[in-house]
Amino acid sequence: MHAPYGLNIIDNCLICPVREEHLFCNLPLPAVQKLNEIKSTAVYPKSTMLFIEGQQPRGVFVLCAGKAKLFTSSSDGKTIITKVSEAGDVLGLNATISDRPYEVTAEMMEPGQANFIARDALLQFLREYGEVALRVAEQLSRNYYIAYEEIRTLGLTSSPSEKFAKLLLSWSPDKGNANEPVHVKMTLTHEEIAEMIGTTRETVSRLFSDFRRKQLLETKGSTLVIRNKPTLEKMLNS
């Protein structure tokens, strides 16, 4: 089965390769089957906005392939990216459950696929499968903690370099505890990194230069090598 943008469509949740480890994916069989019935799947090109900050919620999106960035903007064009979502993530959950406007915009960063579940169908589904409702509550609470993490980063972390170090650390897996170099695939532009840490493109560029000079990292094309995790950790204050 083939689709535009060089993607393979996954239209059956039961045989989805990302089924493990995710809310709405890793569920008991009957629930997944039901979910498979009420969802509709679609393929989206890069830059599609799945939903926009301030809209009344229509439902949730379950990302099947591709990455999406969640961000909020002010009227004068400034924007902050609060999260980069990957396959398996559920987008728009809080807004949909509580029937308040979407608090962020979700935009595809690359071509991808997502399942849509309309609000009414979702609520009905949750009523039917109580254990899933519980997992939704847990997810909401997790989202809340993530939001607070963001508040701490924005409010307590003063300097761009500290925020940058924090971001780099958030990218390197915490296992592999030795301080050996970590290889990470970078899909973000400097502009987007700037929007994640609340600074400008130029400053991010200079941060890369500085950190390279200090032997903290290397960049070969789109792969990033983090050389010195311990030193990065010493730069934090939270």
Added chain:
Amino acid sequence: MHAPYGLNIIDNCLICPVREEHLFCNLPLPAVQKLNEIKSTAVYPKSTMLFIEGQQPRGVFVLCAGKAKLFTSSSDGKTIITKVSEAGDVLGLNATISDRPYEVTAEMMEPGQANFIARDALLQFLREYGEVALRVAEQLSRNYYIAYEEIRTLGLTSSPSEKFAKLLLSWSPDKGNANEPVHVKMTLTHEEIAEMIGTTRETVSRLFSDFRRKQLLETKGSTLVIRNKPTLEKMLNS
């Protein structure tokens, strides 16, 4: 009935003067009665910390009298106040429900009274009274939106003056739409205001001076007169 600190103790939720309009206060009679049984009440002096960021949650506090500030701090002493709570507010709800560490510290800003409900008793109570559980979910979702509001303020509002204007507006009731002066009682020190908008005490002092000079406000002792709401609104960009 009298207590230290010049407070009257309220030890019966059924006849509490703040019963209206608040989660856990404005509830159906049987629920309030049950609540009244499982709660324990106590009077706290100024500066008491009801709970501290990072602690495992013991339960929730329902503020009966007095104000409390919620804040989070970094190891180098910087702190941001995320909310000033008043009588009727429930503190520590998200942490208690989800059994994660308190995400903020709650400190009394003046002598006051609070009811404590232990985690186990609360969960049992919620299981028993389903409609209350629903209201808890609503409250959690509301908290999430408030957190996002904070993220927007911290991340998108660049200048201290803009954040200050925003804060002033958040203090003035949105009714009374005419642009007549609004009188507000100010209980915060400049230091605390600085911690709310992420700047320094000195800058707040200068902001007051600037805004006075521009006829935007006046201060007589601890009462604040906001003179020109429309101009304040024009300073915002969100």
Added chain:
DNA sequence: CGTTGTTCGTGATGCCAATCACACACTGGG
């Protein structure tokens, strides 16, 4: 009362990061 501690106002100084301004690299398309 004076003493002590907190809060407030304001000047002087310095620095960091936003801004402006280019030049260069890389990509995909006609």
Added chain:
DNA sequence: CCCAGTGTGTGATTGGCATCACGAACAACG
């Protein structure tokens, strides 16, 4: 192949705000 569009590196300049450093105002209290 060139060309337009997008991303990247880096200098120069500047201004806003943190920081330091006082002194004054004010409250609490023995």
